[in-house]
Amino acid sequence: MRMPRSLILGSLLTMVFAGGALLSFIWTPYDIETLAIPQRLQTPTGAHWLGTDQLGRDIVSMIMMGARTSIAVALLAVGIGICLGVPLGLVAAARRGSMLDEVIMRGNDLIFAFPSLVIAILITAVFGAGATNAIIAIGIFNIPVFARVTRGAALSFWSRDFILAARVAGKSPARISVEHILPNIANLLIVQSTIQFSLGILAEAALSYIGLGAQPPTASWGRMLADAQTLASIAPHVALVPGLAIVFTVLGLNLMGDGLRDLLDPRIRVART
């Protein structure tokens, strides 16, 4: 089968940033904790491929370290969403129409009703700024997304005959959910995860932009952007680079999500062949 073009391009973009983040664990061109004020605001040169920022730190190194923060925060936030949202969705689907289903889904609606970023700001403002609180704040808003996707997809399977056959075989709703439903909706959840992942990166950037994300000296794309904006007229590249990093990562993840959906969704696959 042919790979969708969007999947190839998206995976490449994602891999560039994920690779950079991984590489930063063992090597970065410069140490980002050493300040070199004399070399500040340099334009790209052979020594500093993307130049230096207002404190003379190498921007390539900063982007690599920032990718680490972004990916870690987004990954953990998606993890929270999956670990809590998917079981909630499965339970709601298994007990569809019951009081429990109502409670879960109306709880979801409640979270959905608040603008996510505003609540994330509230949470970080109350419990203190920092990467951990950012993860929790973003993670909470992933729960209803996964719960809803899971419930909707699971419901369409609960009406199928093979589920009825499993019930006749005496399997409990919990076992049916894990054995029969989950593997059949896994592709949908994978696609949703990549999309939530890109949203998580955006949210992390937004939180650190207003100073509520990871705190210095941890590098973060959002704060790089915030720090550079006042210098935009003198050294535009300092603001441009983290901005482009955010754009390309989010674009890559979205393309990958689209491509994965094309690849994994049997309905689309049938339509194409």
Added chain:
Amino acid sequence: MSLLRISNLSLSIAQIPILHEVSLEIAPGEIVAITGESGSGKSMTALATIGLQPEGAKVEGRIELDGTDLLTLTEPQMCSVRGARIGMVFQEPMTALNPVQTIGAQVAETILQHEAVSRTEALDRARAMLNRVGLPAARFPLSRYPHQLSGGQRQRVVIAMAIALRPHLLIADEPTTALDVTTQARILDLLKDLTRDFGMGLMMITHDLAVVAGMADRIAVMQNGRIVEAGPTAQLFSAMRHPYTRALFEASTHEVDLPPAPPPEPLLVVRNVVRTYRQPRTRLFGARPEVHAVDDVSFTLHHGERLGLVGESGCGKSTLTRAILGLEPVQSGTITVDGAPVWTGLRPNFEVRRKMQVVFQDPYSSFNPRHRVERLVAEPFNLLPDPPRGAAREARVAEALVAVGLKASDASRYIHEFSGGQRQRIAIARALINDPTMIVFDEAVSALDVSVRAQCLDLIADLCRRRPLSYLFISHDLSVVRSITDRVMVMQAGAIVEQGPTQQVFSNPQHPYTEALLAAAPKLPDMKKASHGT
């Protein structure tokens, strides 16, 4: 002069030939039926005629309508032919109508698409067409939406759309397959009348020989993309020159020999069972209306007995099945198997459920596509307190597969590698693996081609000879129930209106509803009588 003349039509998709040299003629006012099993190319012939073959299909030959070769027309020219000169009726009335448009708007749209008339005039003509297909203005105003109509009524709207511009040719692709038998009879009558009145040619595509036997002037039998036999209906049935025609006919009238049932000893006892559903409220603070899906039903299935349950859609047979299998509790009444209730307190009784298994209708949705056959067939082991493991488990799965005519090695394959008939065998293997005392066949052969259906019925009869098997055979199709059951029950609107020995009920129905069902069922001509007649 013929209205439609298809000559040497061949069609292939990606080098795979689908149709070979199909030739067919339809005269004005004539009904020509194309029949055959799934994959025979009958629907593809219809689609090619209206120019809707799948993209990339290579078509050769000639399709002449009123003397013009449709294959030489460009797509815009074909668009003006479709709807205006050729109308089409599809199988599934539930999806053929747009749910957010009124029926008036949908019929009028066909007219506005092809003729420069005012909207008012189009609506007037739509009204006249709906009247003609049996949807009078008093009960069916143009402002009705599809969801407010029954399946048969929707199919009438679809027909009204197809004939709104009085096309010369009407193509009906399995127009009654999704409908109940009494509704089917009325729709077939309507199609027959319209063909005569309008002088249209009707190309009728169906898998059911009995349906066309009563209405077609000529029949073409297709197999593997070829017309293997064609001729005037009476002549075709009396001659049956081609072995495939004979095979098809024999499969349609297939009867199995059941071994005699043992002396009655109650196995499943259903007493005064009531199951009601509460519907959503229609007004904000109104009471929720209740529907009696199963209304005071009582019957007994004896050990070794084969019991049939017949009824049209919505009569409550599925609800009753779920109650018997212990999947849902009932409001009142009792269901016991060998004296033990299927539902104790708030939980289903596993002791009892172990004795029952079920085979569902749709071979395509009754298996988890991500599991291997071995795991699918072994699923009921879950009911056993000490399920077999390892080699013992493999042996049991192999035994069950062999019992239904498959190979033990099939256990390691995935379900999509099997045909519909094979899947239904796997479903039966799954039902047999625990050696249940009783099996529920829920429309188990309804979705199968006639020849595959005949094989499945043979398999069931064969299993009855080899092991003590009691079953409840649920079907909307009277002809199937006739030979595969000892006793039959007829269900209408949640109640059992008649029950008795199968042959007796069929030959001497007591209840008017049973009579109506039997009268509406399409019949094949008696082959012996037909062949003596010529």
